[in-house]
Amino acid sequence: MVFRRILYLLLFICCMCGKVANAQSPGPEHVNVDGNLAEWGKSLRNYDKSAVLWYDIHNDADFLYIAFKRPSLGWNIALPKRLVIEISEPNKPGVQIVYPGHYSDNKDEMWNHLEIKRMGATAFDTMTIYNDLGIQAAGGFWDKKVPAKEVGGAPDEGETAYIVGADGELAIPRKLLPVATGTCTIKMTIGGGESDYMVALNKLNQNAHFDLGRGSGDGLTALIKEFKLSVTYLLK
Numbered sequence: 001m002v003f004r005r006i007l008y009l010l011l012f013i014c015c016m017c018g019k020v021a022n023a024q025s026p027g028p029e030h031v032n033v034d035g036n037l038a039e040w041g042k043s044l045r046n047y048d049k050s051a052v053l054w055y056d057i058h059n060d061a062d063f064l065y066i067a068f069k070r071p072s073l074g075w076n077i078a079l080p081k082r083l084v085i086e087i088s089e090p091n092k093p094g095v096q097i098v099y100p101g102h103y104s105d106n107k108d109e110m111w112n113h114l115e116i117k118r119m120g121a122t123a124f125d126t127m128t129i130y131n132d133l134g135i136q137a138a139g140g141f142w143d144k145k146v147p148a149k150e151v152g153g154a155p156d157e158g159e160t161a162y163i164v165g166a167d168g169e170l171a172i173p174r175k176l177l178p179v180a181t182g183t184c185t186i187k188m189t190i191g192g193g194e195s196d197y198m199v200a201l202n203k204l205n206q207n208a209h210f211d212l213g214r215g216s217g218d219g220l221t222a223l224i225k226e227f228k229l230s231v232t233y234l235l236k
Contacts, residue, residue, distance in 0.1 A: 027058030031065045033169045035111070035138035040067050051229040052222075057186065059235055063136075063171040066186070072151070073222045074141050074164040075215065076191030078107055078208045079200055081226075085170070086187040087177055090232075094178040094185075095119055099137050099170060101126055105207035111139045111168070119178055133176065139168025143214050151219070162214040174235075183234050192226025200224060 028039040037044065044054040044067055054069040066085065070077060077083050082102065088094025101113030103126050114137050115124040129137045141164060148159035177184060194200040200223040204210045 027056070027065070031058065031063075031067075031169070031171060033065075033136040033138050033171045035140055035167055035169055037067055037069065037167055037169065044069055046231075048229040051188065051190065051227040053188065053190070053227070053229060055188070055229075055231075057231065057233050059174070061174075061236075063173060064177060064235070066170045066172070068166075068168050068188070070166040070190070072163040072165055073219055073227075074143075074166040075200075075204055075210065075219050075223060076225070076227065077166045078105075078110070078141070078204060078210065079191055079223070080193035080203075081189065081191055082110075083168070084187075084189045086185075086189075087172070088185050088187075089178050090183065090185055092178065093119065095172075095176055096124070097135070097170065097172070098124065099168065100139060103128075105203065107141055107208040107210055110208075111137075116176075118176065134173040135176070136171035137169065139166060141166050141210075164210070164215055164219060177235075179235065181235055183232055185230060186233050187228065187230045190227040191222075192224075194224050197223055 031039060040056050044056040046056060047054050052070065052073050054071060056067045058065045064087070077100070082098050082100055084096060084098050086094055086096045096117040098115040100110035101115045103113035104110050113126060113128055114135065115126050116133070116135065117124045127133070143162045143164045145160050145162055148161040151161050151163055174180070197220065201212065205212050
């Protein structure tokens with residue numbers, strides 16, 4: 001009985017530890033916010049399967065850094081809700097950042113803007129990535145040709161399709177965070193702003209200027225879905 005209780009306790013501790021992204025883990029020696037993620041290593045350290053998102057989090061004395069890679073289904077980040085990042089104390093509202101921003105719907109220009117809703121504010125402020133708050137951000141979309149069977153297409157080896165992804169980085173001044181030290185909750189939400197496939201496709205083609213021929217079947221079925229993840233992060 002005692003052994004079983006100890007085993008349950010160890011399992012509980014392991015489960016809890018799995019939900020904490022610890023700032024003491026080695027991060028990049030220097031983060032250059034340019035959107036190419038090179039300094040983060042061969043891949044980002046954390047992957048959330050349900051959100052279809054690779055991500056990494058790091059901080060130094062001045063900034064909280066968030067890097068993300070959407071390895072497919074990148075079209076969602078171009079739709080109205082974009083990628084919304086909320087940083088808060090546990091169970092309390094915090095600061096929200098939408099990146100890329102809504103100033104432009106063009107797939108390239110949208111990465112030059114972001115939106116922020118600071119603690120206590122009732123609305124978002126739109127600004128460029130060169131702003132007085134000191135927030136740094138960079139990112140972009142990419143596509144890659146793959147065998148069609150990898151994205152739910154025909155099993156014929158000769159058939160190909162494209163996956164559309166997105167990479168991005170943010171450096172958020174710690175003075176904007178709801179906590180100076182200790183833990184904070186970081187939530188990321190992607191998409192979910194549309195309920196009709198054709199409306200979403202029209203926005204991707206006419207507003208964002210994507211070539212819809214460079215996409216895939218699974219990218220289409222995911223257009224009206226919302227993807228979420230939540231991480232407890234321990235600041236240095």
